[in-house]
Amino acid sequence: MTEHKVGTREEWLAARTDLLAREKEYTRLGDELARERRELPWVPVEKEYTFDTDDGEKTLTDLFDGRSQLLVYHFMFGPEYTAGCPTCTSIADTFDGVVDHLADRDVTFLASSRAALEELQAYKRRMGWRFRWVSSAGSDFNFDYGVSFTRDQLQEGIDYNYRTLPGDMVAKLLEADTGPIAEQAEAAGTDPAGYMTEGPGMSAFVLDDGAVFHTYSTYARGAEFLMHYYPILDRAPKGRSEGEDES
Amino acid sequence: MTEHKVGTREEWRAARNELLELENEHAARSEELAKKRQELPWVPVEKDYTFDTEQGKRSLAELFDGRSQLLAYNIMFGPDYEAACPGCSNLADHLSAAVVHLNHRDVTLIAFSRAPIEKLQAYKKRMDWTFPYVSTHGSDFAFDFELALTKEQAEGVEEIQTLLKDPPDWLQEWSEQVGTTLENGMRENPSWIAFALEDGVVYHTYTRSAPDHDFVVPYHSQLLDRTPKGRDDDFRAWRKDEYPDS
Numbered sequence: 001m002t003e004h005k006v007g008t009r010e011e012w013l014a015a016r017t018d019l020l021a022r023e024k025e026y027t028r029l030g031d032e033l034a035r036e037r038r039e040l041p042w043v044p045v046e047k048e049y050t051f052d053t054d055d056g057e058k059t060l061t062d063l064f065d066g067r068s069q070l071l072v073y074h075f076m077f078g079p080e081y082t083a084g085c086p087t088c089t090s091i092a093d094t095f096d097g098v099v100d101h102l103a104d105r106d107v108t109f110l111a112s113s114r115a116a117l118e119e120l121q122a123y124k125r126r127m128g129w130r131f132r133w134v135s136s137a138g139s140d141f142n143f144d145y146g147v148s149f150t151r152d153q154l155q156e157g158i159d160y161n162y163r164t165l166p167g168d169m170v171a172k173l174l175e176a177d178t179g180p181i182a183e184q185a186e187a188a189g190t191d192p193a194g195y196m197t198e199g200p201g202m203s204a205f206v207l208d209d210g211a212v213f214h215t216y217s218t219y220a221r222g223a224e225f226l227m228h229y230y231p232i233l234d235r236a237p238k239g240r241s242e243g244e245d246e247s
Numbered sequence: 248m249t250e251h252k253v254g255t256r257e258e259w260r261a262a263r264n265e266l267l268e269l270e271n272e273h274a275a276r277s278e279e280l281a282k283k284r285q286e287l288p289w290v291p292v293e294k295d296y297t298f299d300t301e302q303g304k305r306s307l308a309e310l311f312d313g314r315s316q317l318l319a320y321n322i323m324f325g326p327d328y329e330a331a332c333p334g335c336s337n338l339a340d341h342l343s344a345a346v347v348h349l350n351h352r353d354v355t356l357i358a359f360s361r362a363p364i365e366k367l368q369a370y371k372k373r374m375d376w377t378f379p380y381v382s383t384h385g386s387d388f389a390f391d392f393e394l395a396l397t398k399e400q401a402e403g404v405e406e407i408q409t410l411l412k413d414p415p416d417w418l419q420e421w422s423e424q425v426g427t428t429l430e431n432g433m434r435e436n437p438s439w440i441a442f443a444l445e446d447g448v449v450y451h452t453y454t455r456s457a458p459d460h461d462f463v464v465p466y467h468s469q470l471l472d473r474t475p476k477g478r479d480d481d482f483r484a485w486r487k488d489e490y491p492d493s
Contacts, residue, residue: 002445007288015287016454022283026276027461033269034472040262041254042475069474093344098467101337104490105482107474162260162267206475208249214259215475222270228466229345229352234281235462236316236354237289237443237452 004237042206042213049141051134052117060141060205061212063134069107070205073226074147076198077113077120079137082189084113084123087227088200094228096129112136114148114198145217147199160199161219170196202226251475289443289450294391299364299382307388307442307449310381316354317442319381321394323435324360324367326384329426331360331370334484335437337465343377357381361389361435374487392454396434407433417483437463 007015049060064070075092076085084092092111102109110132113120117135124133142148149158154174157167174192176182185195201219205212224230233240254262296307311317322339323332331339339358349356357379360367364382371380389395401407410418414429422429438456442449457463471478485491 002289002443002448002450004443004445004450005286005288006450007290009290012288012290012451019280019283019287022276023280023455023459023461026273026280027459029269029273029276030461030472033266033273034477036266036269037473038475038477039252040266041252041259042249043254043256043259069476071470071474090348093348094341094466095470096344097340098470100487100490101340101465101467102470104485104492105471105474105479106476107471109470162264202473204474206249206251208251211249213249213251213253213475216473217263218270218473221274222267224274225469228341229348231462232318232345232356233349233352233354234277235284235439235441235453235455236318236349236352237285237441237450238316238353239281239285241352 037216040215042208042215045205045212045214047140047144049136049139051112051136051139051141053132053134054117054121058134061207061210063108063110064205064207064212065108067103067106067108068207070207071102071107071109072203072205073109073111074142074145074199074201074203075111075113075133076147076188076195076200077115077123078148078190078194078198079115080190080194080197081115081119083187085184085195085198085200086187087184089127090229091200091223091227092127092129092131095226096131099131108132110134112141114142142198145201145203145214146219147201149197149199151193151197154193154196161201161222284453287452289452292442292449292451294387296383296386296388298359298386298388299384300379301364301368305381308444308447310355310357310379311442311444311449312355312379314350314353314355315444317357317444318349318354319357319359319440321389321436321438321440322358322360323425323432323437324362324370325395325427325431325435326362327427327431328362328366330486331362331425332421332432332435332437332484333424333486333489334465336374336486337467337484338437338463339376339378340374340487341466343375346378355379359383359389359394359440361395392440392451393456394436394438394440396436398434401430401434420483439463 051058076088112134120133136142154170155167158165181192185192200223202223204216298305322335346356359381361383363384367380383389422432436456441453443452
């Protein structure tokens with residue numbers, strides 16, 4: 001027999017109805033957040049960025065590809081990596097299918113990484129993906145939008161996800177021989193410091209009258225919604241089964 | 248010049264920090280909800296159900312396919328439809344990629360519909376889907392778990408009857424997109440449903456039906472919520488191979 005609480009249909013329905021009210025609250029709060037995101041001031045992008053793409057060198061404006069909105073997934077694949085970060089890879093599996101649906105809503109969706117374009121192309125072929133993946137190898141783009149750090153910066157401390165992570169805290173994260181960072185670094189073919197030169201995130205831009213504005217960026221667990229199988233897993237009987245999460 | 252509020256990096260950062268607080272609260276709520284979901288009582292499934300699958304007839308327990316959790320999305324595709332609902336198809340477009348990752352978390356991910364298996368197979372091929380697509384045709388399953396309404400049940404639901412009397416344009420268009428009368432079309436209920444299998448007993452654990460902005464929507468809606476212009480709820484859903492510009 002299961003050790004889980006078992007109930008009648010009526011007991012389940014009573015508990016489910018309570019939960020539904022909370023789920024609806026959560027959804028309404030989400031709608032409110034979406035409104036607040038759109039109210040953020042837009043910040044003009046005044047620097048020129050160029051990217052290596054499958055169609056040659058392109059500017060940030062070119063990346064909009066005829067649409068007025070651009071979403072960039074900051075895929076962790078740094079110059080020192082030999083393969084993409086495994087978590088980003090599972091995220092990319094799930095967003096590979098969004099491109100057409102978003103394009104029809106005036107949104108160009110693509111991924112950007114700091115590794116050389118040839119490496120991204122090879123990994124994309126291996127994974128069977130279709131989304132556009134550009135390299136920001138030769139530009140400050142990743143540093144300016146808070147998703148790449150030099151090894152020196154890691155020692156001094158970094159600004160990531162709207163807070164400062166001091167050098168000694170970074171050092172502590174890098175020391176651990178086991179745990180997610182060590183595992184993911186190994187899977188990406190680099191050491192923990194090399195792995196942490198990149199951070200995950202997503203940034204949004206808008207093109208209005210020829211000017212590009214930065215509108216939104218989200219990092220760390222703020223980008224978790226992109227991992228489509230997580231909200232699904234949250235509805236399975238046993239959930240994520242990975243213990244307490246750090247936020 | 249844009250008419251949107253333009254700011255400096257510092258102004259943006261201040262507003263972004265405030266928003267971040269709310270986003271963090273929202274994420275904490277989500278974790279709380281996930282815990283609450285796991286605390287729902289499990290209800291033993293006492294009736295035998297048989298489904299048509301690509302591998303032949305299967306029982307509910309067999310649909311778990313060796314795993315202990317079963318999660319299914321019920322796509323609106325009734326026996327009289329010519330093609331599945333476009334909105335449900337948008338949602339399903341994102342499921343194939345989740346299968347391998349969920350399978351490795353002890354979860355079998357499938358979709359149900361009430362149309363006969365041959366129709367589901369043809370549509371799945373058209374849409375390039377790879378998740379298992381199971382037919383509930385000829386079984387009470389969909390009715391017992393409120394994934395569909397019988398004709399008589401539908402006649403008793405006031406909201407449905409009101410909509411049928413004076414359907415809005417989008418709903419009329421939708422019924423043309425699925426190729427059946429609205430009366431038939433509205434008997435299917437787009438929902439997520441979850442079951443657990445333990446010691447040979449199947450338990451029903453969770454159901455979530457539309458309308459729901461959060462989960463019973465295509466995954467790309469969540470991305471639209473982060474774009475400068477947001478999601479537009481009046482948008483007509485198109486199947487991915489039917490966009491007017493493709």
